Amino acid sequence: MKEPRKRGKGGRPREYKWEYGPIVHDLARRGDNLPAICQILRIGEATFWRWIAEYPEFKSWYESGEKLGQRVRDARMTRAAEVGLEKRAAGYEYDEVTSAPGPGGKIVEVRRVKKHIPPDPAAIKYVLSNRAPKRWPKDQQVDLGEDTLAAFLEAIHGHSGGHASAVRRAVERRGQTDDGPAVADRPDGDAADSTHADGGREGADGAEP
Structure with a gap:
């Protein structure tokens, strides 16, 4: 049986809006993970992946932000490792x-x-x-x-x-x-x-x- 889509307060699945693309790009770029992005957009992960499949511009916004976000996460991990090393050395x-x-x-x-x-x-x-x-x-x-x-x-x-x-x-x-x-x-x-x-x-x- 197909799982029903997550519905908003009005009882209908949340509709996609074009402004969600730049928003998801900025969220992914700053290093937010998928659960955090969905929470901010107030959607379920199923809705998120449906939008990825149905709206190429949304997918493009997310993927470009995710690439930049990976650099942010890598930089955070590198800095954390450097701080730990400096702490041990000193x-x-x-x-x-x-x-x-x-x-x-x-x-x-x-x-x-x-x-x-x-x-x-x-x-x-x-x-x-x-x-x-x-x-x-x-x-x-x-x-x-x-x-x-x-x-x-x-x-x-x-x-x-x-x-x-x-x-x-x-x-x-x-x-x-x-x-x-x-x-x-x-x-x-x-x-x-x-x-x-x-x-x-x-x-x-x-x-x-």
């Missing part, structure tokens, strides 16, 4: 929140710990070999000594922030084979986190001049 901090059921079953925050992820040596190698290939060719063994790390972080942050020593120790612990970043140790050997709950302890943040 190191970052995040708050680890522990929650538990409180009175009445309401979820409450119990503990908040600031975690520090040191710069990832693998990401640093990748950045150096791609940003300055003549100086750091991919087949060259990159010296990840403390001086190199300090200079790299100085260029990013304007200061090394004591991260270089932490990265060097992290590299030594895993023999430069672990792909994932490790939580750095403070210079005095304590874990590089700080508990900010009711008289908690201060971590590596600002512990080293």
